[in-house]
Amino acid sequence: MRAKVLLSLLGAWLLVWLSACGQPSPSKSGGSNGKTAHVIRIGYQKNGPLIMLKELGTLEKRLEPLGYRVEWSEFQAGPALLEALNAGSIDFGRTGDSPPIFAQAAGSSLVYLAAGNSKARGSAILVKADSPIQTIADLKGKTVGFAKGSSSHFLLIQALAKAGLSYGEIKPAFLAPGDARVAFEQGDIDAWVVWDPFAADAERSGGARVLTNGEGLTSDRDFFLASASFAREHEALLKVVLEEVQKACDWVNTHHDEAAAMLTEILGIDQEAVRMALERRVYGIGPMTDEIINEQQQIAATFYELGIVPTKVNIQENIFVWSENVFTWN
Incomplete structure (x- = not known):
């Protein structure tokens, strides 16, 4: 079994x-x-x-x-x-x-x-610049895109725990970076967890705002x-x-x-x-x-x-x- x-x-x-x-x-x-x-x-x-x-x-x-x-x-x-x-x-x-x-x-x-x-500074949880989400706690019940089994997966778990949320309190969307970028820009996901250079590019040209990076959460x-x-x-x-x-x-x-x-x-x-x-x-x-x-x-x-x-x-x-x-x- x-x-x-x-x-x-x-x-x-x-x-x-x-x-x-x-x-x-x-x-x-x-x-x-x-x-x-x-x-x-x-x-x-x-x-x-x-x-x-x-x-x-x-x-x-x-x-x-x-x-x-x-x-x-x-x-x-x-x-x-x-x-x-x-x-x-x-x-x-x-x-x-x-x-x-x-x-x-x-x-x-x-x-x-x-x-x-x-x-850790190069990995981040991102939301759109005009998103009403202001803190990690605001992710409760929201759809979060990330690559399953990646470093972003663990970063998300750690950030949620620090904010007093469990992993089960968000809706995971398992997406590779390219697909996640499209979903993020179209509003199909509320937040995106990803690493550089994808994170940096989303910040500069994708209208993304950083909720948190990996510092203090993961090496x-x-x-x-x-x-x-x-x-x-x-x-x-x-x-x-x-x-x-x-x-x-x-x-x-x-x-x-x-x-x-x-x-x-x-x-x-x-x-x-x-x-x-x-x-x-x-x-x-x-x-x-x-x-x-x-x-x-x-x-x-x-x-x-x-x-x-x-x-x-x-x-x-x-x-x-x-x-x-x-x-x-x-």
């Missing part, structure tokens, strides 16, 4: 994001010099450090002498990315805090490799993940990848104008909105410390207590143990 419940959870979770799933990729392919090159398949979203790593092209340059090429697959949100990871369609990816918990509850063999800095971190088997077999490769991720983070932190121009072209949104999003966080990655593991465990416990996931999740069981210190920049 429990197996059926878990399969049902995974199926429902996947259906929300099915349109965003990438296609399987081979592990080897012919290189430009006619030789067979190994391939690392990376799943990314159009936010966070991996999109910048992709655009900078520095990982390809680092891996080419090692006999690897990079194949990138785009996903709209974390749940679909982790489904692809579990299916073996990609090898490595980044999501927010909640998707790995849903994946682990559904039986995924993912492992946490590294954690990002907090980006809202990035997590970098792989399948357990891939991590065991390719530890040295993943170490190189994370080193290049950190270099991309350092570049973004010191090149906001260039990064904003680059992302504006990719995202098709206002450049000042992109710059606002960049200025609301400091990019960087580090190890899965006890503090961060405890943060994740609390999120998992909250989802379980509310019946959002049907089984308890032990985060510690899915932490990858590196054979050496990878995070030499910390």
Whole structure:
């Protein structure tokens, strides 16, 4: 019976994001010099450090002498990315805090490799500028749009609890960011919970007003993940990848104008909105410390207590143990 419940959870979770799933990729392919090159398949979203790593092209340059090429697959949100990871369609990816918990509850063999800095300032609960909703307490009975199983899901739960409301006192509308933006502008939802750069763009050009951001409610971190088997077999490769991720983070932190121009072209949104999003966080990655593991465990416990996931999740069981210190920049 429990197996059926878990399969049902995974199926429902996947259906929300099915349109965003990438296609399987081979592990080897012919290189430009006619030789067979190994391939690392990376799943990314159009936010966070991996999109910048992709655009900078520095990982390809680092891996080419090692006999690897990079194949990138785009996903709209974390749940679909982790489904692809579990299916073996990609090898490595980044999501927010909640998707790995849903994946682990559904039986995924993912492992946490590294954690990002907090980006709580860049996640927000939005209403229209002329909305009568002035506080989180005013959301009682209202329809709130957000991505199920995302970091926004947990932010909403925390904000409601702080305002003395339960999750059951709002009407959830599970929507991917693109669909939620349309619903928000058409008035089909009363509030929208989302992350940057979508939040910043809605503030600047979508007539949105911030009820609250994530500060004091959630750490809202990035997590970098792989399948357990891939991590065991390719530890040295993943170490190189994370080193290049950190270099991309350092570049973004010191090149906001260039990064904003680059992302504006990719995202098709206002450049000042992109710059606002960049200025609301400091990019960087580090190890899965006890503090961060405890943060994740609390999120998992909250989802379980509310019946959002049907089984308890032990985060510690899915932490990858590196054979050496990878995070030499910390």
